[in-house]
Amino acid sequence: MDRTPNAARRPQLNRARVLAAAVELADRTGIEALSMRGLAQELGVVPMALYKHVANKEELLDGMVEAVVGEIGPPTGGADWQAAVRGRVLAARAALLRHPWASRAIESRTRPTPAMLSHLDSVAGLFLAGGVSADLTHHAMHALGSRVWGFTQELFPAPPTDPAAQAAAEAAQAATAAQLQAMAAHFPHLAAIVAARSHDPGSVVGGGCDDAFEFEFALDVLLDGFARLHRAGWTSAH
Incomplete structure (x- = not known):
């Protein structure tokens, strides 16, 4: 029977592995949710083990930017x-x-x-x-x-990502024609460029651009x- 401890079977921790795991974690959860403790859990180590390879979170972010x-x-x-x-x-x-x-x-x-x-x-x-x-x-x-x-x-601001806010945004888009007509009375130039926009529902620019x-x-x-x-x-x- 293999009695090798789990820690011994894990790949050796190094800076490259720490940064790769941090990038992957940020891809999944976003940069706001990234923490040294969460990254340590992802790698299956104690948080102090990370500090042998990155001095602090700022150095971690520097390394992640370098990787990208x-x-x-x-x-x-x-x-x-x-x-x-x-x-x-x-x-x-x-x-x-x-x-x-x-x-x-x-x-x-x-x-x-x-x-x-x-x-x-x-x-x-x-x-x-x-x-x-x-x-x-x-x-x-x-x-x-x-x-x-x-x-x-x-x-233009990015579209909301919260499900409730997204639903509200979609409901608002349904009233676009009426809104444009009302907008044209007060802001004719903005109404003209909004009406002329290209549409992409998945846009990160916002407003369907x-x-x-x-x-x-x-x-x-x-x-x-x-x-x-x-x-x-x-x-x-x-």
Whole structure:
């Protein structure tokens, strides 16, 4: 009979295993529910065992961000700078869509991690390799903002996730036509753009907007604008 204790049969705990378990747990329960105690239970160890590999929860979050940013992978070659930047940003977006909690974790970092700096450096490098000046690249990176990471702070609030609130939202959507008519009397311009929106019930943008379309539309507008400025020889001195 095998009398090996359960602890001896478990894979050896290391930093990589701790971070992988933390990412998986956050994927299932969200970043708000993540705790060192809960992670220890997930791994079948006492909480103190985690502190040999991560000093505290902030270091744990740093490592989780590193893991997600590491999924973006290296830049693809062979494309012009505009297509290369677009592909890099959409690769970042794909990574963050796999981990819905990651955007909040990235925003919460007071200092960029090495993987974050490497990603930013790679995006800047795509501009520079395409002949875009360091000056314009600097301002382009500011304009892209969080899109570099694959997410944005949207104009419209996200739809509720609570079942009761979701049901209320769906009931409200049924009255959209009447609401639009009433809105048009006081806010005609808002009513016009709401009526013209693309629809995607699963959107995280909110209000039925097509989430992927809105993100890529804004990205393409920005990239086209950067290309126009580059062709015109723009500098901030102007």
